[in-house]
Amino acid sequence: AAAAISGNADVTLLCRTVEQQQALAATRINQRNLPGIVLPDTLAFSTDPDTLRHASVVLFVMPSQAQREAAQSLQAYLSEHQSIVTCAKGIEKSTGALLTTVLEKELPGHQISVLSGPGFAADIARGLPTAMVVASPDMAEAEHIARLVSGPTFRLYPSTDRIGVQLGGALKNVLAIACGIVEGAGLGDSARAALIARGLAEMSRFAEAFGGNPETLMGLSGLGDLVLTATSHQSRNLRFGIETGRTGRAVLPAGELVEGAHAAAIAARLSAEKAIEMPVTNAVASIIEGRINVKSAISGLMSRPITTE
Numbered sequence: 222a223a224a225a226i227s228g229n230a231d232v233t234l235l236c237r238t239v240e241q242q243q244a245l246a247a248t249r250i251n252q253r254n255l256p257g258i259v260l261p262d263t264l265a266f267s268t269d270p271d272t273l274r275h276a277s278v279v280l281f282v283m284p285s286q287a288q289r290e291a292a293q294s295l296q297a298y299l300s301e302h303q304s305i306v307t308c309a310k311g312i313e314k315s316t317g318a319l320l321t322t323v324l325e326k327e328l329p330g331h332q333i334s335v336l337s338g339p340g341f342a343a344d345i346a347r348g349l350p351t352a353m354v355v356a357s358p359d360m361a362e363a364e365h366i367a368r369l370v371s372g373p374t375f376r377l378y379p380s381t382d383r384i385g386v387q388l389g390g391a392l393k394n395v396l397a398i399a400c401g402i403v404e405g406a407g408l409g410d411s412a413r414a415a416l417i418a419r420g421l422a423e424m425s426r427f428a429e430a431f432g433g434n435p436e437t438l439m440g441l442s443g444l445g446d447l448v449l450t451a452t453s454h455q456s457r458n459l460r461f462g463i464e465t466g467r468t469g470r471a472v473l474p475a476g477e478l479v480e481g482a483h484a485a486a487i488a489a490r491l492s493a494e495k496a497i498e499m500p501v502t503n504a505v506a507s508i509i510e511g512r513i514n515v516k517s518a519i520s521g522l523m524s525r526p527i528t529t530e
């Protein structure tokens with residue numbers, strides 16, 4: 222996203238090591254994450270957190286479980302007039318908290334927004350077009366960020382539903398794993414479509430129970446991202462599901478982030494606490510934790526009591 226945004230604003234990527242910063246500045250290629258994609262000259266790289274002081278918008282793009290630690294270490298370099306935006310798609314495992322809540326706690330005095338929706342980093346970095354949502358408690362703030370960050374290939378829609386937007390991003394990963402399991406187990410495209418539709422119903426129920434607007438889940442950070450990750454082999458969550466369905470064993474790939482594997486466990490726990498029906502999410506969590514196998518998960522889902530849609 223930094224590459225796309227750098228076409229219309231000054232963007233600096235804050236690196237954690239000098240080696241990484243120097244390699245990026247010299248080659249303009251992120252060999253580990255985006256091999257073969259030459260990043261634009263407009264993008265700057267730094268290891269100096271003081272760079273943050275000059276930013277009007279700061280995007281937190283590290284994985285969900287690293288957002289709190291990153292906020293703690295960067296807090297001293299941020300000032301109150303800045304817009305802080307979390308771009309991760311997950312829920313904090315240890316607390317069950319949404320990431321905007323985590324950042325609000327660690328960065329008091331800041332208004333925290335969330336950016337989410339359908340978009341693979343590689344597509345966006347290549348300049349392929351997509352649209353996402355940015356949600357803030359205050360519409361004026363969401364519109365401000367949307368105007369600053371949007372460009373010819375990256376379009377942001379402002380929203381005030383931080384809960385719905387975040388839960389759409391976090392829960393669609395779990396359903397992408399479910400769709401991968403269906404694909405890996407050879408259960409066919411009809412089963413995938415049924416899972417997408419029933420999964421969307423689950424996501425909406427969960428978001429509503431936590432104070433989100435179920436209509437948000439019908440938009441970009443919900444249906445849009447669910448369709449993308451449940452059908453594209455670029456998705457790490459889908460690929461993890463395919464391997465799980467193919468081998469019958471859930472083994473997390475080394476060195477690759479699978480956000481949905483964390484979110485499944487958290488969403489299953491939170492839905493049990495609030496008595497929200499989440500059969501697909503529960504089945505994914507149970508398969509990952511080795512409590513049931515794929516075959517009994519499928520027969521469990523198919524033999525649930527008949528209800529209306």
Ligand SMILES: NC(=O)C1=CN([C@@H]2O[C@H](COP(=O)(O)OP(=O)(O)OC[C@H]3O[C@@H](n4cnc5c(N)ncnc54)[C@H](OP(=O)(O)O)[C@@H]3O)[C@@H](O)[C@H]2O)C=CC1
Pocket residue numbers: 236237238241254282283284285287290291308309310311340341342343478480
């Ligand atoms: N990749 C994608 O297509 C998309 C990803 N997302 C979401 O963005 C989030 C990150 O995903 P992605 O970029 O793919 O993941 P990566 O595993 O590639 O991690 C992103 C970066 O986070 C940094 N990082 C890891 N731990 C920490 C930490 N403790 N403190 C500071 N920085 C840290 C890493 O730094 P280093 O390089 O130094 O290790 C890495 O550069 C996820 O929640 C994902 O769902 C959203 C949309 C699209």
Ligand SMILES: O=C(CO)COP(=O)(O)O
Pocket residue numbers: 310338339340341342394397446449450455456457458459478480
């Ligand atoms: O969120 C994403 C695309 O919108 C990226 O999905 P994966 O994490 O499954 O690769």
